[in-house]
Amino acid sequence: MITRFIFTLFISLLFFICMGFIMKQFKFYRSLFYSIAFLLIFSIFFYFASHFLSLGSFIITPINSVVSKVDKVINVPFSYVSSLSSDLKDLFTTYSENEVLKSKIYDLENQEEKLNMLEEENDALKAEIATSSTFKDSVSLIGEVIVRSPFSWYDSLVVGLGTDHGVKDGMLVLNGGGLIGKVSSSSKSSSHVELLTDGNNFDIPVKISLENSVVYGLLSAYDSDSKEFIVTDLNVSKDIVVDSVVSTSGLDGISASNVLVGKVSRIEDGEDRKLFITPAASFEAISFVTIVGD
Known part of the structure; x- marks a missing residue:
């Protein structure tokens, strides 16, 4: 199809060149000739532009497919790293929470130990008060x-x-x-x-x-x-x-x-x-x- 179009274009150009040479002496026909030549050249440009755009789409489509697949392959490690980063963040958050809980438990255990000591001392003091009260004459x-x-x-x-x-x-x-x-x-x-x-x-x-x-x-x-x-x-x-x-x-x-x-x-x-x-x-x-x- 392209070969036939080029051949037709070549014949047309040859014809117009000859006509331009013949009508070189006539000003009106020369202006008409240039107008028709401009329209012909514009048509040729439009044809090739539309043809190559179609051809570009034909080429770009498989390239886009390949790029898409490559992007998916490349995206796998990045997705893994992103997921790993999220997991590590959760892990550190959990670790921090555990440390806070351990600290609170330790404080509670210390408070409970101190409370038990105070209760024991209180009981011991009560026992001595009871003992002391029996020695009224001493x-x-x-x-x-x-x-x-x-x-x-x-x-x-x-x-x-x-x-x-x-x-x-x-x-x-x-x-x-x-x-x-x-x-x-x-x-x-x-x-x-x-x-x-x-x-x-x-x-x-x-x-x-x-x-x-x-x-x-x-x-x-x-x-x-x-x-x-x-x-x-x-x-x-x-x-x-x-x-x-x-x-x-x-x-x-x-x-x-x-x-x-x-x-x-x-x-x-x-x-x-x-x-x-x-x-x-x-x-x-x-x-x-x-x-x-x-």
Whole structure:
């Protein structure tokens, strides 16, 4: 089709050239000739323009298809990276939220631990108040333990009460209603307490309450193996039964009377009769104490 059109165009141009040469002498026909030639050239341009546009569409269509496929292939890693970026963002957001939650849980656990400690201290303080109220005829002071070294846990401790509060050397120290030691020295604002579990000889006068009588003796030592007090120097050889209550007698004129020591757990007969006493107090955790004396 294109070849035929070119051939026709060539013949037409040749014809008009010849006519232009022949009519060179005639001005009117020359103007007419140029007008027809312009229209012919415009028609030729329009034809080729429309033809090549159609041809361009024919070429561009497959190119667009290929480009589209290439774009899809190229878009795959970018889509993956975009998705990965979104996942990482969600991951970091989740991590941050978890860290905040962990911090809140940690704070709640600390608050719960502090609350439990406060409740335990409150219970211990209530117990000492109850103990102190039983010594109406004696001096009784409630103090907080301010020093208790792990290296001397069962030997001694320091209470935040001193001579300015009425503490004197030799006064008995209780915890939870049971005897745990006595004041060995004191300053204006604190007192050093020697615990009965250090194994020293205290020679604190005690009494063993029987059904119809009372036996007196001395609280003289502590057996660290059996974790029992030892009472010696009994004044009589009466039969003493297990679970008899042992308390202080105050016969030395220094220590307070009727301070609970414990109960008789076993009896060792012999030339020097001994009573083994299960302590009424616990020596594990001591936060508050009651100091009593006459």
